[in-house]
Amino acid sequence: LKYQFPEDFWWGSATSATQIEGTKDNDGKGKSIWDHWYEAEPNRFYQGVGPGVTSNFQDTYREDIKMIREIGHNTFRLSLSWSRLIPEGTGEVNRKAVDFYNDVIDELLANDIEPFINLFHFDMPMALQEIGGWENRETVDAYAEYAKTAFELFGDKVSKWFTFNEPIVPVEGGYLYDFHYPNKVDAKAAVQVAYHTTVASARAIEIFHQMDVNHGKIGIILNLTPSYPRSQNPADLKASEAADLFFNRSFLDPSVLGVYPDGLKEIVELHGIAPVTEAGDEALIRDNTVDILGVNYYQPRRVKAKEHVPNPDGPFLPDWYFDNYVMPGRKMNEYRGWEIYEKGIYDILINLKENYGNIESFISENGMGVQNESRFLKNGEIQDDYRIEFVKEHLKWVHKAHAEGANVLGYHMWTTMDNWSWSNAYKNRYGFISVDIETQERTIKKSGRWIRDVSRENGFD
Ligand code: BGP
Numbered sequence: 001l002k003y004q005f006p007e008d009f010w011w012g013s014a015t016s017a018t019q020i021e022g023t024k025d026n027d028g029k030g031k032s033i034w035d036h037w038y039e040a041e042p043n044r045f046y047q048g049v050g051p052g053v054t055s056n057f058q059d060t061y062r063e064d065i066k067m068i069r070e071i072g073h074n075t076f077r078l079s080l081s082w083s084r085l086i087p088e089g090t091g092e093v094n095r096k097a098v099d100f101y102n103d104v105i106d107e108l109l110a111n112d113i114e115p116f117i118n119l120f121h122f123d124m125p126m127a128l129q130e131i132g133g134w135e136n137r138e139t140v141d142a143y144a145e146y147a148k149t150a151f152e153l154f155g156d157k158v159s160k161w162f163t164f165n166e167p168i169v170p171v172e173g174g175y176l177y178d179f180h181y182p183n184k185v186d187a188k189a190a191v192q193v194a195y196h197t198t199v200a201s202a203r204a205i206e207i208f209h210q211m212d213v214n215h216g217k218i219g220i221i222l223n224l225t226p227s228y229p230r231s232q233n234p235a236d237l238k239a240s241e242a243a244d245l246f247f248n249r250s251f252l253d254p255s256v257l258g259v260y261p262d263g264l265k266e267i268v269e270l271h272g273i274a275p276v277t278e279a280g281d282e283a284l285i286r287d288n289t290v291d292i293l294g295v296n297y298y299q300p301r302r303v304k305a306k307e308h309v310p311n312p313d314g315p316f317l318p319d320w321y322f323d324n325y326v327m328p329g330r331k332m333n334e335y336r337g338w339e340i341y342e343k344g345i346y347d348i349l350i351n352l353k354e355n356y357g358n359i360e361s362f363i364s365e366n367g368m369g370v371q372n373e374s375r376f377l378k379n380g381e382i383q384d385d386y387r388i389e390f391v392k393e394h395l396k397w398v399h400k401a402h403a404e405g406a407n408v409l410g411y412h413m414w415t416t417m418d419n420w421s422w423s424n425a426y427k428n429r430y431g432f433i434s435v436d437i438e439t440q441e442r443t444i445k446k447s448g449r450w451i452r453d454v455s456r457e458n459g460f461d
Helices: 033-040 057-070 095-110 137-154 168-175 187-211 234-257 262-270 281-287 343-355 385-403 446-457
Strands: 010-014 075-079 114-118 160-165 217-223 227-229 292-296 301-304 331-333 338-340 360-365 408-414 433-435 442-444
Touching: 010 360, 010 446, 057 095, 057 442, 075 160, 075 408, 095 114, 095 137, 137 187, 160 187, 160 292, 168 187, 168 217, 168 234, 187 217, 187 234, 187 281, 217 234, 217 360, 227 234, 234 262, 234 292, 234 301, 292 343, 292 408, 343 360, 343 385, 385 408, 385 446
Parallel strands: 010 075, 010 408, 075 114, 114 160, 160 217, 217 292, 227 301, 292 360, 360 408
Antiparallel strands: 331 338, 433 442
16 A cells, blocks of 8 residues: 555544533433533524534443444544533532443443543533632542542543643633633633643653553643744744744643643743742643643644734734735635644644653644535435545555654544534534434544545555
8 A cells, every 4th residue: 555554543523522422311420611601691603503402422422332343443633521521520420421431332342342431521610610710729539539540440441531622722722712711811720721731641650650540641632723923034933933822832731741841831920920830840841741741633824023012011922923824825724713734734844853851742633614515415424535535545644654754653533423613513524424313313524434445454555
């Protein structure tokens, strides 16, 4: 084969609890910020649709896992819902949730699919949000307790764990740009939230290593958006570096290298938004870096120098340091409004190789959301050739990075079956498997058959 991947390459896809499980049979689940926000302000959600039913995985997981096997996955990512497992965020464990996750894990293992478990995918228990969520240091302790509980409960069967998915998204969404709860614009809080998330991740990693959970590995999943300057002019380069500091290195450096970049520390000092820290944090972060890094890649960031100096009396935003620009002739996924730039995935992997100790990594999300997919239905199957093309073109660059020595171990697409999105509800479909939201009927898409063949052959021509 022209694009042959290593024997034990991970083929799979990713999901998250809020986006697939549904809350139809609550089974003792406590509220997360999403349940709360939807109840409080349904109209903030796309077409007023919340995470109530979604793809109802909590009832259909047995059949779903059979389909996941049918599409050739050897690995599959799910997240635990903290508020399902520990309804109040701390304290009592919900036995029904323990049974549910145990069943899911057993079913996956029985089908030769290795579960990758992520502990936090945007879904803070509401009880903890009420005390300030990640702004409050107590949430870090609660998270460490939750992580330990999860390792104790499921660690005998699962050896790949992740502390967070895209921790920068709740920072941006919840504290800078108003698209996640608690939708504030407050850079100081944003920095504190980001900092506490990193401390929490390090705490979980420390516990994991002390327990030597299943002789396994623990990592973090970061959405990396490589920054490309418009030109090599010093001003454009500086703007691009700043964007990289805010959106990539703010989590990448502490997670992998155990230290914050100097440039970022300088910026937060300059604007008087440095976080409150505790003695011992620095050593904790330094000594508890990840074993493995998940990379979510959707789009690059095109950056140019700032043309208008922002109002220094207004609230600080990272955009004070750069402007985005539209690259002429760019390829687009118009549905999502995201640029498609396949080489970005290669640039990330080479950067990890050269500047991050060639840390073990895998592509943990990459995917293409498309509207009205049912119009591509022919002979009972969605003919999503555009998705096959999208995945294939990205995989070619992953292959090249691997051939050049990048330590990349697998590829997961977003997502397994169509599910609910935080921003678009069901507008854009991403899955290898289509879901009719009305009937809950599942059908494997053409891309699902394609990825099955690719995973069986470990490559493609
Ligand atoms: C990632 C998230 C996923 C998923 C995906 C698709 O950032 O980790 O949870 O939602 O993006 O994005 P969207 O649903 O906004 O189109």
